[in-house]
Amino acid sequence: MESKTKDLWVYxxxxxxxxxxxxGLELLxxxxxxxxxxxxxxxxxxxxxGVNAAVKEAGAYGADKVLVVxxxxxxxxxxxxxxxxxxxxxxKYSPATLLIGATPNGRDLGPRISCRLKTGLTADCTGLDIDxxxxxxxxxxxxxxxxxxATILCPDHRPQIGTVRPGVFKKAAPRTEHEAEMIRDDxxxxxxxxxxxILEVIKEAADEIVDLEGAEIIVSGGRGVGGxxxxxxxxxxxxxxxxxxxxxxxxxxxxxxxxxxxxxxxxKTVGPKLYIACGISGAIQHLAGMSGSDCxxxxxxxxxxxxxxxxxxxxxxxxxxxxxxLTKEIQKLKA
Amino acid sequence: MNVxxxxxxxxxxxxxxxxxxxxxxxxxxxxxxxxxxxxxxxxAAARLKDKLPETKIVALCMGPPQATAALKDCLAIAADxxxxxxxxxxxxxxxxxxxxxxxxxxxxxxxxxxxxxxIFCGKQAIDGDTAQVGPELAEHLGYPQVTYAxxxxxxxxxxxxxxxxxxxxxxxxxxxxxxxxxxxPSFDPRFPTIKRKIAAGRxxxxxxxxxxxxxxxxxxxxxxxxxxxxxxxxxxxxxxxxLIIQEETGGASALKLAQALNEAHVI
Numbered sequence: 001m002e003s004k005t006k007d008l009w010v011y012x013x014x015x016x017x018x019x020x021x022x023x024g025l026e027l028l029x030x031x032x033x034x035x036x037x038x039x040x041x042x043x044x045x046x047x048x049x050g051v052n053a054a055v056k057e058a059g060a061y062g063a064d065k066v067l068v069v070x071x072x073x074x075x076x077x078x079x080x081x082x083x084x085x086x087x088x089x090x091x092k093y094s095p096a097t098l099l100i101g102a103t104p105n106g107r108d109l110g111p112r113i114s115c116r117l118k119t120g121l122t123a124d125c126t127g128l129d130i131d132x133x134x135x136x137x138x139x140x141x142x143x144x145x146x147x148x149x150a151t152i153l154c155p156d157h158r159p160q161i162g163t164v165r166p167g168v169f170k171k172a173a174p175r176t177e178h179e180a181e182m183i184r185d186d187x188x189x190x191x192x193x194x195x196x197x198i199l200e201v202i203k204e205a206a207d208e209i210v211d212l213e214g215a216e217i218i219v220s221g222g223r224g225v226g227g228x229x230x231x232x233x234x235x236x237x238x239x240x241x242x243x244x245x246x247x248x249x250x251x252x253x254x255x256x257x258x259x260x261x262x263x264x265x266x267x268k269t270v271g272p273k274l275y276i277a278c279g280i281s282g283a284i285q286h287l288a289g290m291s292g293s294d295c296x297x298x299x300x301x302x303x304x305x306x307x308x309x310x311x312x313x314x315x316x317x318x319x320x321x322x323x324x325x326l327t328k329e330i331q332k333l334k335a
Numbered sequence: 336m337n338v339x340x341x342x343x344x345x346x347x348x349x350x351x352x353x354x355x356x357x358x359x360x361x362x363x364x365x366x367x368x369x370x371x372x373x374x375x376x377x378x379a380a381a382r383l384k385d386k387l388p389e390t391k392i393v394a395l396c397m398g399p400p401q402a403t404a405a406l407k408d409c410l411a412i413a414a415d416x417x418x419x420x421x422x423x424x425x426x427x428x429x430x431x432x433x434x435x436x437x438x439x440x441x442x443x444x445x446x447x448x449x450x451x452x453x454i455f456c457g458k459q460a461i462d463g464d465t466a467q468v469g470p471e472l473a474e475h476l477g478y479p480q481v482t483y484a485x486x487x488x489x490x491x492x493x494x495x496x497x498x499x500x501x502x503x504x505x506x507x508x509x510x511x512x513x514x515x516x517x518x519x520p521s522f523d524p525r526f527p528t529i530k531r532k533i534a535a536g537r538x539x540x541x542x543x544x545x546x547x548x549x550x551x552x553x554x555x556x557x558x559x560x561x562x563x564x565x566x567x568x569x570x571x572x573x574x575x576x577x578l579i580i581q582e583e584t585g586g587a588s589a590l591k592l593a594q595a596l597n598e599a600h601v602i
Contacts, residue, residue, distance in 0.1 A: 016502065079470075079480055103501050108482045111470035115431060120562030123465040131566065138566065144462055145348030148360055150568045157562040195479035195513075199495060200506040209502070217602075241602060259519065265464070266519065274601050285349070295601045297592065303581075312577035315592055321585025322592075329593035330602060 003158035004094035006040030009067075011086070011100045011109075012058050014046070020054040022214050023101030023166040028062040030128045030169050031099055034137060037130045040096055043067055044180065047085050049075035059180030062172050066180045067093065073189050077105045078196055081189040083112045088187045090117060095159045097137055099128075102163035102269075110163045120154030122162040126269075126292070127151075136160060145265050146288030166213040167271030168292055210260040212244055212268040217276075218293075220246030220263055221256075222286075224279020224300060224319055228256040233323035234278050240330045246270070246290075248280045264289035278319045282307025299323070336390040336489070338380045339444065339451040340414065341437060341472070342373035344398050344405035345462040353570055360570075369405045372457025374412075375517040378524035379487055380455050381413035387489070391415050393448050395440060397425065397433060403540045410535035411527035417538070418444055422545035427558030430463075434471035435555050439548040441476060452511040453494060458483060458518040466516070473514035481507050482516045 010031045012024035035042040044058035044066040055066045069085045100106040102124045114121035127140030139152045139162045154160040219238040221231050238245045247261040263270055265285035275293035291310050298311035299319045308314045315322055346365045354361050384390040394409035396402050397420040406417035420440045459466035473480035483499040493508045582588040596602045
């Protein structure tokens with residue numbers, strides 16, 4: 001099953017306000033390198049209702065072309081409408097490769113369309129390359145809770161599809177004056193083909209939204225904080241740095257902080273500029289979610305904690321002694 | 336209500352260690368467990384049954400013969416019936432081939448147990464972590480799907496599913512028959528009672544083998560029927576440790592760290 005083009009597509013998932021989610025723009029960066037190696041164009045795919053902002057962003061961050069499907073039925077994500085639109089586009093324009101951000105909606109859409117198109121999908125990739133022998137995309141992903149990495153090929157089916165974790169790749173520098181060529185496709189889905197309906201959206205209050213994936217600095221607490229009140233110095237340091245508060249699974253499972261703060265295999269994958277792990281031993285499941293951070297700081301009592309193996313800076317010490325002084329010093333430096 | 340819960344037996348990945356000499360996974364002695372997320376799916380089915388006691392819960396698992404242990408766990412916790420799909424020709428299947436075989440198994444089990452109103456799966460297995468088999472099974476069957484579910488209830492002849500999204504939770508209405516994959520809810524799944532445990536231990540679990548599905552397309556199963564292939568596996572490289580600070584007091588260490596971060600322009 002050959003594809004008619006060598007093009008590489010990146011699905012640009014939208015936020016509620018119609019702008020692009022960060023992960024789609026991130027994927028244009030490695031997508032560019034793969035597309036050049038494969039000799040195809042880099043195409044952004046935007047599905048939604050009111051897409052101009054995202055089309056612009058896709059162009060600025062590297063897309064040569066942007067394929068657009070627009071209509072009121074795409075205002076909110078639904079598996080039925082989005083899978084129908086994406087499969088229609090793939091069958092009509094025949095890309096060689098499709099990258100999708102491994103967000104909740106991306107991981108809902110990816111398997112649905114790969115199954116309908118009877119092709120292979122590799123989930124949650126953290127590495128992308130071209131396999132020299134076959135010319136296929138070499139998808140690298142963690143398995144066994146991050147203990148093992150596997151490189152996967154899809155040799156005989158097209159398009160080859162992968163979902164890629166947010167935060168693994170960095171966005172390219174934007175080219176503000178660059179505009180991608182926009183191709184509109186008028187594919188529509190009638191209302192009776194959308195079988196699910198949104199009954200209620202439970203918005204988190206503005207101060208409760210935890211944007212770990214987009215955060216530049218994250219301060220996380222683990223088992224070592226000892227209890228819900230132990231997060232106070234963690235939160236104070238985060239406030240001083242303008243950082244988002246994260247947590248390990250141990251802290252979340254103990255009920256000290258909400259699951260939305262969890263970093264790791266069963267939480268969010270993050271890639272901030274600075275990650276400060278407080279009282280986190282560094283189980284492999286946690287490392288799988290944060291080892292892509294640019295700079296890692298670990299504060300832990302146990303000098304043998306595995307977190308120190310990935311840390312750029314480590315303090316062996318009691319976090320309740322370290323954090324208040326660190327917070328004050330940072331406030332001073334920032335003043 | 337007739338609910339099918341699809342489960343997988345997995346190695347307990349929290350118990351996996353790396354052999355420091357050969358740099359490979361040590362699989363020996365790692366316990367096999369019922370996949371954690373599948374336990375949440377089973378709990379969701381059990382909660383429907385709490386409200387509608389005439390509900391029947393059937394558990395389905397594909398795997399080697401020893402995977403019956405996971406099905407016995409399901410019987411002990413809440414399932415009324417269990418079926419194992421196990422055959423040599425099924426081995427080596429990737430998610431697409433696995434979900435295809437499971438779709439044939441669903442048809443077969445429905446001949447014996449009646450149509451299922453809902454199929455519940457775990458969001459993903461903790462060994463493969465793909466989260467693909469559920470949605471792919473839904474596609475094979477042509478059912479609507481809801482993923483990342485936390486809990487569900489029957490409302491106006493539909494299933495109302497509370498699910499996680501990127502920007503908070505939402506409630507989705509989906510008609511029957513449907514497929515729902517479950518993630519970790521805010522409550523703990525129930526434990527088996529002693530009585531159920533004893534009964535589960537004695538239960539005979541029917542096996543659907545290589546010849547159980549006469550109309551299966553053999554070119555779409557097993558290693559050869561799988562579009563994706565594992566090229567290689569390796570143990571992730573961890574970068575070497577950086578600057579370790581251990582002064583007399585925590586405060587002194589903190590000051591040294593702040594200085595180092597400031598000089599490196601990290602803050």
